[in-house]
Amino acid sequence: MSLWQEGIRRHRGWIAASLLGFVVLAFAPALLPPFYLRVGTLFLFSAALSLSWTLLGGFAGYWSFGHTAFVGLGAFTAALLEGALHLHPATLSLAVGAAAAALACTLLSGLLAWPILRLRGIYFAVAMLAVAQVLAELTSNVDAIKGALGIVLPRVVLPGVAQHVLYYRLFLVLLFAILAIAFAVRISRLGQGLVSLREDEDTARMLGVPTERYKIAMFVLSAALTGLLGAVYAHSLGYITTESVYRTDISLDMIVYCLLGGIGTLIGPIVGAALMTVVTQVVLGQLLGIHMFLTGALLVLLVLAAPAGLVGLLARRRQVPAA
């Protein structure tokens, strides 16, 4: 039996659960009041971002602290290109912009991959942080990019679909598409190789895993998907500036959600994003003055109490009686 067939067979339950989740989430807009629909949209966007991050950070163990570089690059590529082309209808414009965003991120990450992936651990983390900072400053200070002034994006209208429902659906489709990609990667030979390189890169390399090629592939894939999300996010905002898409908190949230849910797993980022979005938007929304304090406290508690994430916590509990 091939690796693929076996992977699909072994995870039948998860696949069924994902399909069910998709159906439930797809019908949710009819029932949710507008505010919760916004929270839901934010959740879908965050979960999709975290999944893209985990392709590199969770699978290969290369923690990028600057993935917002690709959100921003994607958003500005889409905005600038669409502004120059003036395509009609706006749906076509969105599609072209999103494709261009993914392409731009593929190019940049392809150029960066070889040198930057030679760095490991915190050095890689901080180099990515620096990449994001450089891109953000260039976007703000090069007049042609209009990062400081801001750009208005064409408004996408579908007959019969309200604006907020439209982006909810878009992010829902993107989330499950990325989930499918991540699942395919995880059960393939590539996924096995990535996990082995996460556990011990030198040993994996010695055993013949093409570590260099694998991690470059993941870096580029992760960047391209993040860029795609960035382009759609830019449309959902309608108007972007450097500050609204190059945000360090986006970079960190991706990590936090994966860590909270369980790093290296596929369900982890989704669980983490759901929990944190609800907590920060619904519960802490009332407490703006100490919002940052509570987020920080939550972060500290989370790392101390559940180093392997919620999924890890549950798995450990399940294992205890068996052992």
Place this chain on the structure above:
Amino acid sequence: MLTLQTIADGLVLGGLYALAAVGFSLIFGVMSVVNLSHGVMVLIGAYLAWLLWHAIGLDPLLAIVPVMAAMFGFGYLYQRGLIRFAVERASLLASMLVTFGAALMLRNLLVLVFSPDFKSIAPSYAFAHVRLAGLTLDLVRVAALALSMLLLLALALILNVTRIGRVMRATAQEEVAARLCGIDVRHVYALTFGVSAAFAGASGAIIGLVLPFSPSDDGLWTMNAFVVVTLGGVGSPAGALVGGLLLGLIGAFAARLIGPAFPNAMMFLVLVAMLLIRPAGLLGNAWRARA
């Protein structure tokens, strides 16, 4: 002449960067922890000095002494009460997130206590300056530079001559061996955090004198510290000094030659280039031999 003035300005700022970064470098060198709350510790120092100046009129340069003492205590407890658990229970990367969470909390507290506005410390001599061979030098800045050098020298002496300095270096080199020799490693780690916080606090007090500051600057000072350490090398005051001065010069020249908006972009470009070419920094890791 303009070039000389740029160099002078760069060196003055560079001295401050070096002092602000040396504590970060020490923690990184001794326990490999990347302390993302370092920038907040610098700011706490600045706010403490501001408070002392406003409340009892204590000169910021004299305030360095109580600020350092208070920050030492803070750093010691911070390590014993929080960082220790993070390092023991999770990975070093996860401990980075813990320090980031702590930074968010502390920054929020600073906003609540001191408001999010910019503050500055301006004693009577704040605007005095000397003209020396055509260069204009603010007295405050010269004093800040001199004091930074003095404090760095003091730290170098502590590390190289005193018993506690030897113990710290031994722990950094080989934790297990140090433990076997009867060193209380936990105490040493907490001490290192204390010393680091004390120097961050001192730099904060001096920075308050030279530049306006606000709670949202913490990320800037943390990044600065990281760049300084990457440029100069981990763990030693000398490495911090080289990195700090270099960063100051890069910033001053980028602002003059390319444009005032670009020093940060330049700084990060240099950082990435440096990580790729020589990740151990110009002076290398002071304590660990690299293969």
